[in-house]
Amino acid sequence: MNQWYDTFFDIMYNYSDFKSVEEFRRKYGQYVNPGVITKIFYVINQFNNLGILLKEGLIDADLLFQLYNPSTVIQIYEKYELIIRTQGIQANGVIYDPMSYYGYKYLYAEAKKRYPTLKWTFPTNQKDFVERGRMYDEFFKANPQLKSTQ
DSSP, X not given: OHHHHHHHHHHHHTSOOOSSHHHHHHHHOTTTOHHHHHHHHHHHHHHHXXXXXXXXXXXXXXHHHHHSOHHHHHHHHHHHHHHHHXXXXXXXXXXXXXXXXXXXXXXXXXXXXXXXXXXXXXXXXXXXXXXHHHHHHHHHHHOGGGSOOO
């Protein structure tokens, strides 16, 4: 499980500074930095597999979103959507696999449908991370009924 979290946080914080497919390939493409693309597809493929299980009725949506936070599903998809959407398209622009990553696309749509007001962003640096912690401390101070009883 540690590998999952290491990889997940790596792609959220260290390799997400691109705005186009061209820029992504220039910085992190398989010929420039093959380890990065492996990490990204490790996470994307996991979500794709979960989406296929959900679409085929092999896992309950409520259970799935307890195991995998919907904000995570949404954030990763939105950050790497350009990469996900280009899979299944040849260099000449011909679509050869219209079903490419349909599981993740379905999972993302389901998360957005079930949690339409969800607005979550990952902290981008230590200062934001600490500030988020302060915000949670204040939230639980103002809402003691939500604090754990353990």
